[in-house]
Amino acid sequence: MKKIFKILIIVFGGLLMHSCYYDDLVERPLPEIPDDQEILYATDIQVGIWDKKCTGCHNASNSLDLREGVSYNNLVPEYVIANNADTSPLFLQLLTGHGNTDGNEKAFIKGWINQGAKNN
C-alpha cells in the first residue's frame, strides 16, 4: 500500500513539475487562425497593428516608414518572405519583443505572411 502511494507521488509530482517547467521555458504557441479566414493587409495589419503599435516610431523620420500607403512596399520583399513567416526578418524581429505585439497580433502577422503576404 505504501509503495503504491510513493509511486503515485512520483508520477503526479513529476507531471506537475513537468508542466511548470513547460510554462516557464517554452513560449506558448500562437493562436491558430482558421484556414478559411483571409487576413487583409489594409485592415487587419495596417489599421489593426501598424497604426496602433508601430507608426509612433516608424514614420517619415525613421528609415522604415510603416504608415498607410507606403508600409507595404517598404516591407515586401525586403523584410517579408511571402509564405514563410519563420524566415521573414520582420516576424523574427517581432519575436524578440520589438514593437510589443501580443500573441494574437503575431498570429495575424504570421498568417498574413503565410497566406502569401498580399497587398489586399
Ligand code: HEC
Ligand atoms: C519605440 C520605437 C519603435 C517601435 C514602437 C517599433 N519600432 Fe521597429 N524599429 C525601431 C528602431 C529605432 C529600429 C532600428 C532602426 C531603423 O531600422 O531605422 C527598428 C527596426 C525595425 C525593423 C528592422 C529594420 C531594419 O532596418 O533592420 C523592423 C522590421 C521593425 N522595426 C518593425 C517594427 C514593427 C512591425 C513595429 C510594430 C509592431 C515596430 N517596429 C515598432 C523603433 C521602433
